[in-house]
């Protein structure tokens with residue numbers, strides 16, 4: 001009859017609806033959580049990458065200068081003639097009185113702007129070795145390049161650039177007086193020198209030392225070293241010292257990184273970090289470079305390679321930090337989902353109330369049958385449908401016989417019960433699309449859509465027989481209860497919806513007149529079928 005509204009469908013399948021709603025809610029929360037989790041990791045990855053890229057560029061720039069100076073040193077060492085323009089400096093080398101080392105400290109100031117490093121070495125017994133003299137000249141000849149490198153790398157935290165020879169001398173730039181730093185017998189014990197030796201580094205590869213404290217007072221630093229090998233002979237090594245504070249700064253320049261970044265060297269030591277906090281798990285120091293974050297019980301970690309420097313950056317992302325991020329990210333979604341839930345719950349409540357209101361406004365409170373008003377609406381719908389589609393419908397007027405007597409004899413309550421029994425019975429016997437309406441008092445009408453007069457009559461007869469066969473004694477009634485009925489179908493000649501009702505009523509009236517407990521049909525409809 002009436003088209004089912006969404007609200008009604010929801011009401012009729014409330015449990016299913018609630019299940020679907022819960023599922024949708026959970027899916028929303030889980031998918032939102034997963035999205036925020038992935039996005040947090042991907043953002044962390046980007047920030048860490050930025051820090052790693054900064055460090056990589058830093059080391060690559062330093063390496064570029066080392067490449068150039070190394071090539072020049074090798075070329076000069078293989079060349080037989082020593083560079084002439086450094087003779088003046090070489091002749092200015094003086095042994096420091098009362099000590100076993102020499103230096104360029106005695107060179108009268110101002111020093112040439114290109115050669116302001118200090119050459120210092122051990123005073124060896126005997127005649128000066130020509131090869132040593134020549135190598136010193138080569139080292140001094142590197143001065144312009146060392147100067148250029150230093151000037152370019154100053155903002156990269158490069159504190160010293162220098163050449164150390166196997167022949168026990170060092171050329172250090174920028175100038176530091178020998179009193180602050182000079183070659184000593186202990187110099188070859190330094191890790192920077194031991195890592196350059198062919199015994200430890202047969203391939204002559206570039207290396208980075210562990211962090212140490214500068215002897216000349218420039219703080220914590222690490223050294224990038226390059227063995228100088230020319231014609232298969234190991235001469236010495238070229239070095240650049242990088243201050244650790246710069247590495248800290250580079251790690252910190254990545255912005256708001258979730259969690260902590262630790263720069264690790266090839267010896268699995270922490271060289272720098274963007275935090276004061278120590279790394280909570282020692283075993284993480286040995287982790288290799290990874291493609292993705294690895295989820296552990298306490299943290300997510302990922303290790304990035306810093307170019308080909310041999311250094312790595314460990315990103316330590318505590319799970320609680322990630323969880324907080326997920327909570328922050330999902331909170332709006334959860335609140336929105338809860339509000340949606342609340343709105344739907346309220347809507348559901350409104351639907352329930354509306355349906356109840358409508359039920360009350362459309363149904364008779366005593367019997368539950370459609371009331372007169374609702375019946376009129378149904379009737380005009382059917383009448384309109386008949387004119388639009390030609391679909392027949394029939395009405396059966398039902399009026400209990402001598403109902404007043406029942407009321408008067410057995411009381412109003414018993415009368416009420418009889419009315420309810422009639423409606424229940426009619427409902428049970430009719431099809432699902434048929435309706436029972438109470439027009440008032442003990443007068444009812446059966447609404448039978450898509451029904452011919454003959455079928456309406458059959459239905460009425462069945463109901464009449466069933467009614468009188470009921471066990472009325474149960475209600476304390478000594479006699480059977482009967483009803484008179486009148487059937488009519490809509491006719492093309494009907495000018496209004498009420499016409500068919502009127503004819504059904506007339507037929508019922510005839511049934512009363514003809515002795516009650518019978519069914520009469522409207523004579524304007526089909527051929528007679530009066531019982």
Ligand SMILES: Nc1nc2c(ncn2[C@@H]2O[C@H](COP(=O)(O)OP(=O)(O)OP(=O)(O)O)[C@@H](O)[C@H]2O)c(=O)[nH]1
Pocket residue numbers: 366399400401402403404405407411412413414415416419440441442512
């Ligand atoms: N118990 C009860 N009685 C009602 C209700 N509504 C109307 N009645 C009674 O139904 C009776 C109808 O009586 P009548 O119109 O004389 O009809 P009848 O006694 O059934 O006689 P016929 O229709 O001619 O067979 C009246 O006594 C009304 O008071 C109701 O809701 N409950």
